[in-house]
Amino acid sequence: MSDDDDFMQDSDAEQYDFEYEDDDDAETGDVDIENKYYNAKQLKLDNPEDAVGEFLGVPDLEPEKGDWGFKGLKQAIKLEFALGRYDDAVTHYKELLTYVKSAVTRNYSEKSINNMLDYIEKVATEQTAYKCMEEFYSLTLDTFQATNNERLALKTNLKLAKLYLDKKDYNQLTNKVREIHQACQKEDGTDDPGKGTYSLEAYALEIQMYAEMKNNKRLKSLYQKALTVRSAVPHPKVQGIIRECGGKMHMSEENWKEAQSDFFESFKNYDEAGSMQRIQVLKYLVLTTMLMKSDINPFDSQETMPYRSDPRISAMTDLVDAYQRDDIHQYESILKGNQDLLTDPFIAENIDEVSRNMRTKAVLKLIAPYTRFTLKFISKHIKIPVSEVQDILGVLIVDKKLQAKINQEDGTVLVETGAGDTQHLSRLRDWTSAADSLWMTVLNDGDGFKPEDGQGAGSFGGMINFPMGLETGNSIPSRGPGRGGARRGGNARGGGKLLVQPV
Structure with missing residues (x-):
């Protein structure tokens, strides 16, 4: 039966008037609450402080806890957190959590709380916010573990573990990750296939921790475990993190081929996730190509081709072009003019090896026609210090790529014929x-x-x-x-x- 049919059947005038008055009173109350809520939303951009007060006034208009009060508190807490009013945010978050037991539905409360935790994680840009975030997570765990909401408890634990990683609190992170892994197991100790995604995210956090600690032995073990997880359907960003750390691990072992493969997979996952980290990983991929001494341009693939002319990586594209053409002067000029590349510790750590390879090739090319020359001669033409010239020639002689003798007294080199x-x-x-x-x-x-x-x-x-x-x-x-x-x-x-x- 339609709403119109109901209306025609209840056509008694007296009954109609009575119901109309009740509906009018309820509607008037809802309209006042709704007007106050949307008025507060209009103030958010221009006057956030006043908007907080308006949002906090919404719950007071409700005779009982309901959706509008829940919405008003949510908006107020987000603004307080963004304004740095962390104590107020915690106080009102405690009040918000009282709504989840009866005032709003389970699905709506879970979605809203999870979105709020995502928001504060994204907005937090200073360490002073970490304490507030930790309180948010702890309060959330206490509330949803009591209601047996295991899914939200796992998500919150992962966020708390991520916070420990950002704080470099590795002891707390280790304990929290162990707790997550246990929660992802069945009673008999085997992995629960239904929780593989959470388990894989925990592995990603551990892998990042051991990568920062430069504990390659433990990192390799966890990396291999993470690759064997088949029951998970993780967010591409998680896979991007695991592959990125794997690439760095292979780089530390000078396993350039595996590093290149991992960085490429990491780039594709970050790109799919829309993460800005894809640009940085693409730089690592270019770096690995040069370390492999490969003639294949990393921007020839379908996935990387759109980024060939991206200004954010133009320095790296120019660098690999100069490297593949053996143009030492162009290479040095690009590196000198783009010192911001070295702000990334990983690039700064590995670019020296690329530069040494480049300079070694330039030295061999320069001295090819000569049987006698001076260290200063090479230093002048390649524009590197005499001490580095001597180091390069020393390595070439030890590796038997050059049969020569260096006279350190007068700085001459005699090639044996x-x-x-x-x-x-x-x-x-x-x-x-x-x-x-x-x-x-x-x-x-x-x-x-x-x-x-x-x-x-x-x-x-x-x-x-x-x-x-x-x-x-x-x-x-x-x-x-x-x-x-x-x-x-x-x-x-x-x-x-x-x-x-x-x-």
Whole structure:
């Protein structure tokens, strides 16, 4: 039956007048409360202090605790917290919690309280707010544990654990996370599949803690556990946090490939969650690409391509471009002009390794044509201190990438050429052997031409004879003098053929 049908059936004039007067009184009361509430909302932006008073006046207009009083207290508490009136906020929050038992529905109260806790977590920008937040969380736990609202209790415990992480109160955080894990287990001690999301969020907090403590052994164990949780459907931001910490862990172990994979996954999750942390993680991804000495541009993927020209990471894109082109001067110029990059401790810690790789490549490229040079010569061209030049050359010599001796008294470097000559002769011998094999194949297998009897195998070696003396290492091939010597000597064995002799 419709509302119109009800109205037509109750058409008795006297009854109609009586009901109309009752409805009018109730409606008038509600209108006054509603007007006061919305009037307070209009004051929020221009005069928040007066708005607090108006909101606090709403509950007094209700004969019994109801929705409007609950709404008025909520708005007043949020404003008090934002204004730094923390003691008042706690006082009125205690009053608000008295509404959740009977004045408002369970679902509405749970949603409202959870939103309020999210709000104060977001608004808190100073440590003085931490004490107030801790009181909010404790009061919430006392209230909702008493009503057996396990879901909101778990959410509040996670927020409290996050607060301990922000305060770097690791003892309290450890105890709280242990409590959360126990709450996410069944009576037999096995994990409860229905609470996997909360368990994974607890792992994320622990992982962040051990990452800050630089306890890689414990971090790795928790990281691997977190990746095995399959029953959870976590917020992408949680996955982003876990992957970011995993990437930093791999970086500390110089496992660049795994670090790159984790940072990429972290970026995708942060991007999906709409978190601004995606920009910072993208910088880490670029940093890892340079440490891998990869020629692949990290902005070539579909996910990262939209950020190629983002001004927030333009310095990193320019840096990786200079790195892949081996342009040491451009690289140093970008780094010097963007010192804000180093405000991130993780980038500051790892960029030195990239710079060292860059400078090492530049040194090797510069000294390639020389067998003797000075430390100052390299320092002047690459624009780095002499002490660092000496360190780089020392590492190259120890790693056997450069065979040289450094004279520290006069700052000169003498490159040893013996090893290079031996390698050159070895390559020449391989070339001669290959050419001889090719010659025999042509002569023996060709249909139109066969070698004369007696010429036999090794004929190409007979035509081009290199007495290289590799056993003694004293002979170096030379085209000019050797060719002239053959002509002057008139070697009969060669039969007019070209004979190349050593100098």
